[in-house]
Structures are given as structure tokens and as C-alpha cells.
Amino acid sequence: MAISSVRGATSAGFPLLFNYSRRPAMTRSVRLRNFNRPSRRTLVLARYSQASDISTRFQDSMEKLPKLVEDIIQTSINTGPRGALRLAQGIQAVVGVGGEWLTDLSKATNASSALPPNMQLGLLSPLYLRKLFERLGATYIKLGQFIASAPTLFPTEYVQEFQNCFDRAPAIPFNEIEAILREELQRPLDSIYEYIDPVPVASASIAQVHGARLKNSQQEVVIKVLKPGIEDILVADLNFVYIVARILEFLNPELRRTSLVGIVRDIKDSMLEEVDFQKEATNIESFRRYLENMGLERQAKAPIVYRHCSSRRVLTMERLYGVPLTDLDSIRSLVPDPELTLVTALNVWFGSLIACDNFHADVHAGNLWLLRDGRIGFLDFGIVGRISPKTWAAMEAFLASFANEDYESMATSLIEMGATEKNVDVSAFARDLEKIFSSIQDLDTEVVVATARTPDASAAAISANVIVDERQMNALFLDVVRVSESYGLKFPREFALLMKQLLYFDRYTRLLAPNMNMLQDQRITIVSNRRMRRSMGEYSSSGL
Numbered sequence: 001m002a003i004s005s006v007r008g009a010t011s012a013g014f015p016l017l018f019n020y021s022r023r024p025a026m027t028r029s030v031r032l033r034n035f036n037r038p039s040r041r042t043l044v045l046a047r048y049s050q051a052s053d054i055s056t057r058f059q060d061s062m063e064k065l066p067k068l069v070e071d072i073i074q075t076s077i078n079t080g081p082r083g084a085l086r087l088a089q090g091i092q093a094v095v096g097v098g099g100e101w102l103t104d105l106s107k108a109t110n111a112s113s114a115l116p117p118n119m120q121l122g123l124l125s126p127l128y129l130r131k132l133f134e135r136l137g138a139t140y141i142k143l144g145q146f147i148a149s150a151p152t153l154f155p156t157e158y159v160q161e162f163q164n165c166f167d168r169a170p171a172i173p174f175n176e177i178e179a180i181l182r183e184e185l186q187r188p189l190d191s192i193y194e195y196i197d198p199v200p201v202a203s204a205s206i207a208q209v210h211g212a213r214l215k216n217s218q219q220e221v222v223i224k225v226l227k228p229g230i231e232d233i234l235v236a237d238l239n240f241v242y243i244v245a246r247i248l249e250f251l252n253p254e255l256r257r258t259s260l261v262g263i264v265r266d267i268k269d270s271m272l273e274e275v276d277f278q279k280e281a282t283n284i285e286s287f288r289r290y291l292e293n294m295g296l297e298r299q300a301k302a303p304i305v306y307r308h309c310s311s312r313r314v315l316t317m318e319r320l321y322g323v324p325l326t327d328l329d330s331i332r333s334l335v336p337d338p339e340l341t342l343v344t345a346l347n348v349w350f351g352s353l354i355a356c357d358n359f360h361a362d363v364h365a366g367n368l369w370l371l372r373d374g375r376i377g378f379l380d381f382g383i384v385g386r387i388s389p390k391t392w393a394a395m396e397a398f399l400a401s402f403a404n405e406d407y408e409s410m411a412t413s414l415i416e417m418g419a420t421e422k423n424v425d426v427s428a429f430a431r432d433l434e435k436i437f438s439s440i441q442d443l444d445t446e447v448v449v450a451t452a453r454t455p456d457a458s459a460a461a462i463s464a465n466v467i468v469d470e471r472q473m474n475a476l477f478l479d480v481v482r483v484s485e486s487y488g489l490k491f492p493r494e495f496a497l498l499m500k501q502l503l504y505f506d507r508y509t510r511l512l513a514p515n516m517n518m519l520q521d522q523r524i525t526i527v528s529n530r531r532m533r534r535s536m537g538e539y540s541s542s543g544l
Helices: 002-019 025-036 040-079 082-111 126-136 138-148 156-164 174-185 230-251 253-258 260-274 277-293 328-334 338-355 389-404 407-417 426-437 470-486 493-512 529-541
Strands: 193-196 207-214 220-226 314-318 322-324 368-371 376-378 445-453 460-468
Touching: 082 126, 082 230, 126 138, 126 156, 138 156, 138 230, 138 260, 174 207, 174 220, 174 314, 230 260, 277 314, 277 338, 322 328, 328 338, 328 368, 328 493, 338 376, 338 493, 389 407, 389 493, 407 426, 426 470
Parallel strands: none
Antiparallel strands: 193 207, 207 220, 220 314, 322 368, 368 376, 445 460
16 A cells, blocks of 8 residues: 555656656656556566465365365265255256246346346346245255345345245155154054044144144144155255355355355254254253243243154154234133233243253244143244353343443444454444334334134134234344444354344234333343353252
8 A cells, every 4th residue: 555655646746847857748748657657577576476376276276176076075975866866856946947937037028128136147036046945845945944044144135035935845645654653663653642643733844743642641742753755855955055065165265264164064964953853852851941940830831752752753742732922812812911921931932042051943923822721832943042151141232222222232232242353333333223223113013813714613713913024124134234244243143043033022022012112121031141040040959
């Protein structure tokens, strides 16, 4: 920078000297241009430096090439022949979505000469990439859901589009489910279960759920069964994604700074955990111990896991009966004060952030119920989060500052939570955050009440749901991330998971307790590390 500045000053000052020269103007002009032109020595040095840099990069790449080839060969061996099958299915999916894109392209060009922005990248456009992921099945649906929950890693338009990545899949025949159960449990099914309902309760891309009753205890249960071939599909797909990431990092070393391979490895570990039902069983049991240790068993419940009829591919759990937290009419029939129900749910969930080994990271209405006995039911622990003490301390400060509209403290807490190599201007950051959060009151909220006849047509069931423009809520969060990134901040993924759950609870608050401030209400305890440790010590010493 200093050299550039001196050159600029010199070239500006020399014309005055040349004005006193008797040489022709053309000569002065030529000499000025010659003066500004880099010397031959400078050009040679620059070219040498550039060639040296290219040579160093090439040498570095050549040193890494054997490891890349070894990784590709080893990964291909691990994938085996299933890779060829997935390739054929992938081509079929690309052809199908490509046909949709061409049809839409034809309609768009007939209607207008300009190509719509959402079609300009072809199948890499957010809309068509999301459709392709849905066609490719389990792995890519989960990958799409990961993209939706990681705004610090992916472009805004992709994060928003993948909020609509739905996990829906046709049920597989019951005889295949029975075959998996026999193989996994290694016993006659009638020695374990009194009966199994052949009609599934639910069917998703990874698993299928059936109702059943245990033989001896007569306990009503649900059996979650991993669909056949899913593990092979996951391994083949994730190995392919890993190879692509490795090749991209090899071809473009700048991508190493984004830890692309590390991100793919994290996704792989997370997905393979989700299809290991023994780990989900451990998550459930950990949450149940938390409820027991904190004396919360009268307020909330997670299902009992029956280990004797569970395995990596089969999970047998107590069947819970209740209604989602969005079914307002049913909630009112079960409890006199829906607002207290929400307060209980919030206290139990906030407490688990510190007092439990992990927290429930998917509290949508299908996984958070009001049970028939008035307790809060937590279901499906396939997706959980683990929060570090540092992140929670910063998150606690963030929530307090959000409730008090203290944007200086909010900026400070976000800086403490994020990783950055820059010195952040806290005051400027606070002003930008204030601009974002001042719009939260303008979010559109609508309570929709739907009426449906019961099967016997003798009564009407009324359910209510909160329609918050999800794009607005996601846009608000993405604005926070975008502004934070402009100050050099990068947040851990657990921050995104926490924020997403808070958005779910915000919707429940708008429905069940529209006049309550979720973060300022004195009945809701957002505990600190120190207070939680003390509380757990008290429970432990009292023998609970």
C-alpha cells in the first residue's frame, strides 16, 4: 500500500516539473507514461513470484494426490456394488426433475422473454435442487433438512427453500416389516408381542412405525422399524458426497478454509447416528433420567424404552396418547389453563439444555404433545443437540438481552458465541441488530381454526394452528446471521438448532398464550450453569 501511495504522489507531482521543460508536449506525455509503467525488473520479479506460488501450490497438490486417490479407492470399496445401483437411481431422479425444469422453462419463455431468477441455475437452482433431493430419498432429504438448519454454512435462498423439504414416503408391505423384526429380535414374534397392527401409524423415508401390545405386560407400545436397505443407501450416498467434497477441496484449496470435508463428515456422523436406534434409545433414557433427577416426572414424560425387544434397527417404546400443542380445542378439554401447559413445556425444555446430556432438537408439533393425563410428552429423539457451556452462557445472555431489547448486550453475547479473527465494533453491530429486531412486531400471525367430523359423524373436532409466515421468521434469523457474518462472526451449528426450537416455541406462545412474553415471564426459568449445578446437587443429596 505504501509503494502504491508514493507512486501516485510522484506521478501527480512530476507534470509540474515537466511544464518548465522546453521539450515538446508529446515527449512529456510519453515520458509520463514510461514513468508510470513498471520496470522490467519489477515485472520479472512479479512473474517469478507468481510462478513460484503456482509451483508451490502444484507441489502441495501433488503431495496430497496419493492420499486423495487412496481415499477414493477405499471409499469405493466400502460402497461396493450398491454404488452402481444408487447411480442408476440418481440418473433417473435427475432425468425426472430435469423434465420438470424443461417444462417450466418452456412455460416461462412463452410468458416472458426474461428467464426467471429461480430457473437460471437449472437443476442447481434452490427449487429444483430441493425437488431433486426429495426424489433421491432418505439421505438427501436429511441433507436438505441439514441445509435448512445451518444458515451459517449455506446461502440464504437455499436455506429458505429447504425449509420445504418434506420427508414423506410410501409404506412398505407388512410382511417385510415382520421379516426385519424376526431377523433383529431372533425370536418368534408371538413370544414378544400380543399383536402388531399391520397398518402403520406413520411412514417416513428412513423408518416405519406400527402399533403393538407386549405379550406379558399387555403394555401398549409402538415399534419403530428401519426400512430395508436404508443403511446401504445412506452409506453409498454419503460416501459419494464425501468423495465429491474431497475432489472439490483438491481442485480448489481455498475451500479448505470452509472445512467442506469436515462439514460432510459431520453430516455423515449425524445421519448414521439417526439410523442407529440404540443411540436414540440412549437419548430417550438420558432425558428420562433428567426428568427423574429434577423431580419433573409429574410435569413431563418421555416414553419407556423396552430394550429386550429393541436393536439397532428396531425400537420398541411405550405408546403415548395425547394431542399436539397446536390442537387448541383438545388442549382446553384436557387442562383448564393452556398457558400453564406452555410454561411447563418451556421450563422442562430450557432445563434440559444444561441438566441433560443432550436437548431435544426437533420440537415441532408432531413431537411435543399434551398427554391425556395433563403432562407434556416429548417424542422422537432421533435429532438431539449438545451444547457447550461457553455457547450456553452466551445464549443465555442473548436471550436476556433479547427480552430486554438491550442490543449492546445482544451484540456482545453473539460475539462471545461466534468465532472471529476480527475486532468487532460492538456499537455498530448493536445498531444493525436493532434495525433487524425492530421488525419482529410486524410479523404476520394468524390463528386458523379447522373443523372436521369424527368418524362416527356424531361430533365435530376443532383444531387450531398458528400460521406465522415461516419465511418471515426464517428471514429474521437469517438477517441476524448475515449481519453477524459481515462482522466476521461464524456460529456453531448448535446455535442454529437452538434458535429453530425457540421459533417453534414462539409459535406455540402465539397460540396458547398470546399475551405472554416467553423470555420475560417470571414463571419461566432460563437457568444458568451455576444455578443448575446447585439444583442438581440438592436433588442428588435429597436422594431424588
